[in-house]
Amino acid sequence: MNFQDELKRRTDEIEEMFRSFLPAEEGFARTMAQAMNYSMLAGGKRLRPMLIQETYRLFGGTEKVAEPFMAGMEMIHTHSLIHDDLPALDNDDYRRGRLTTHKVYGEAMGVLSGVALLNYAYETMLQAFSLTEDQDRVICALKVMAEKTGIHGMLGGQSVDVENDGKPLEKEMLDYIYRNKTSALIEASMMTGAILAGADEQQVAVVEEAAGNIGLAFQIQDDILDVTSTDEELGKPVHSDEKNNKVTYVTLFGIKEASRQVELLSEKAIKLLKSLNKNNEFLYLLIEKLINRRK
Numbered sequence: 001m002n003f004q005d006e007l008k009r010r011t012d013e014i015e016e017m018f019r020s021f022l023p024a025e026e027g028f029a030r031t032m033a034q035a036m037n038y039s040m041l042a043g044g045k046r047l048r049p050m051l052i053q054e055t056y057r058l059f060g061g062t063e064k065v066a067e068p069f070m071a072g073m074e075m076i077h078t079h080s081l082i083h084d085d086l087p088a089l090d091n092d093d094y095r096r097g098r099l100t101t102h103k104v105y106g107e108a109m110g111v112l113s114g115v116a117l118l119n120y121a122y123e124t125m126l127q128a129f130s131l132t133e134d135q136d137r138v139i140c141a142l143k144v145m146a147e148k149t150g151i152h153g154m155l156g157g158q159s160v161d162v163e164n165d166g167k168p169l170e171k172e173m174l175d176y177i178y179r180n181k182t183s184a185l186i187e188a189s190m191m192t193g194a195i196l197a198g199a200d201e202q203q204v205a206v207v208e209e210a211a212g213n214i215g216l217a218f219q220i221q222d223d224i225l226d227v228t229s230t231d232e233e234l235g236k237p238v239h240s241d242e243k244n245n246k247v248t249y250v251t252l253f254g255i256k257e258a259s260r261q262v263e264l265l266s267e268k269a270i271k272l273l274k275s276l277n278k279n280n281e282f283l284y285l286l287i288e289k290l291i292n293r294r295k
Contacts, residue, residue, distance in 0.1 A: 003285050010282075014046045014053070018071035021124050035105040035113035036120070039078045042096045047290055048073045048189040054283040055193030055207060058276075065132040068125050069141060069192050075121035076149055077185055080158070082114035089162060118149075134198070141192045148188035157181030169247040175216070182222075183215025190214075203276060210272035217265035217291045220258050223248035225293075227255065266291040 022040060023033040049070035056066045085092040085100040086107065093103050102110030125145060128138045147153060157180025164173065190211040194204050227250050249258040270284055 003282075003289065006282065007286070007289075010050060010053075011046050014049050014070060017067055018049065018074055021068065021071035021127075023120060031105070031109060032113050032116055035101055035109050036117050038104060039082050039101045039113065039117070040074065042078075042098060044096055045290065046074065048077050048185055050286065051186060051189040051211075051283075052193040054280055054286060055190040056197045057193075058273075058278050058280040058283055059194050059197035059199045059203070060278075061193070061197030063132055065128050065134075065138065066193060066196050068127040068131070069145070069196065072121040072125035072145070073185065073189055073192070075117045075124065076145075076154075079114045079117040079121070080154060080185075082110055082117070083158075086110055086114075122146075128196075132196075134196075137196050137198065141195045144191050144195065145188050148184040148191075153180055153184035153188070157184065165246065167247075169252075171252060174247060174249070174252065178216050178219045179212060182219040183212045186215035186218065187211040206272055206276060210269040213265040213269040213272070214287055214291065217262045217269070220249045220262050220265070221291055221293065223250045224255055224258055224262070226250070262291060 018040070022037050025033045025037060052066055052070045052073060081095060082101045084090050085095055086102055092100055094100060100110075101113060105113065122142075122145075125142060128141075129135055132138065149155065151159075157177050160173065161177045161181055164177075169177075187208050190207050191204055194207045199207065226248070249261065253261070266288065269287060273284065273287075
C-alpha cells in the first residue's frame with residue numbers, strides 16, 4: 001500500500017461524504033450557511049473524522065452509522081478554528097492557506113457561523129439513530145461527544161488558554177490546556193468509533209488513553225512547526241506563538257526535548273492500540289505520519 005495515495009483516496013471520500021450533510025445556502029440565513037460552508041470546505045487533513053472511521057473499522061464496524069458523527073466532528077473542529085482565528089482570540093488572517101472566516105464575512109458572522117456549526121454538529125449526529133438498530137451505542141457516543149466538547153473538554157481547555165494568554169505557565173497547566181483544547185476531540189473521535197462498533201468499556205478506556213497521547217503529541221508537534229516551518233508550508237502564519245507570547249512545549253523545554261516527548265507519546269499510543277490485539281495497519285501509519293507531520 002502506498003500510504004500517501006491511500007490517505008488521499010480516503011480523505012477525498014470523507015470530503016465527498018460530509019458535503020451531503022452541509023446546510024443549504026438558501027433563504028434569509030443563507031449568508032450564515034455560506035460562512036459555515038466556506039470554513040468546512042477550506043480543505044485540511046480531516047484527521048478527526050478519519051480517526052472515527054478507522055477506529056470504527058479497527059473494531060469491525062461496517063455500517064454507515066459513523067458517517068453523521070464524522071461530519072459532526074469536523075463541524076465541531078471547524079467551529080473551534082473559526083473562533084480561534086477571531087480578533088478576540090488569536091487574531092489570525094489566514095487558515096489553511098486562505099483568508100479566515102471573519103476576514104471574509106466579518107467578525108459578527110464569524111462568531112455566529114462558528115456557534116451555528118457547533119449546534120449543527122449535534123443536529124447532524126442525531127441522524128445516526130436512523131442508520132442503526134444499536135441505538136444505545138449512538139446514545140453513548142453522543143454523551144462522549146458532548147462531554148469532550150464542553151467545559152470538561154475542548155471549550156474548558158480553550159477558556160484556560162485564553163485566560164492565561166501571555167502569562168507564564170507551569171507544565172501542569174499547559175498539559176491541562178493541551179489535553180482539553182486539542183486531545184479531547186481526538187479522544188472523542190477514537191472513542192466514538194470504538195463505541196459505535198461495539199467495543200466494551202475496557203477497550204474504550206484503552207482507546208481513550210491512546211488518543212490522549214496522540215492528541216498531546218499532535219499539539220507539541222504543532223508547537224515545533226510554529227518555530228521550524230514556513231507560512232507557505234503550514235498554510236497559516238508561523239511564529240504566532242511567539243507573537244502572542246504563548247508558553248509552549250518549545251518555550252518550556254526547547255525543540256530537542258519537545259521532539260523527544262512527541263516520539264515517546266506516539267510510541268506509547270501505538271503500543272496501547274496494539275495491545276487490543278486488533279489490526280488496522282492504516283490507522284497505525286496514519287497516527288505515525290500525523291504526529292511527525294511537516295504541516
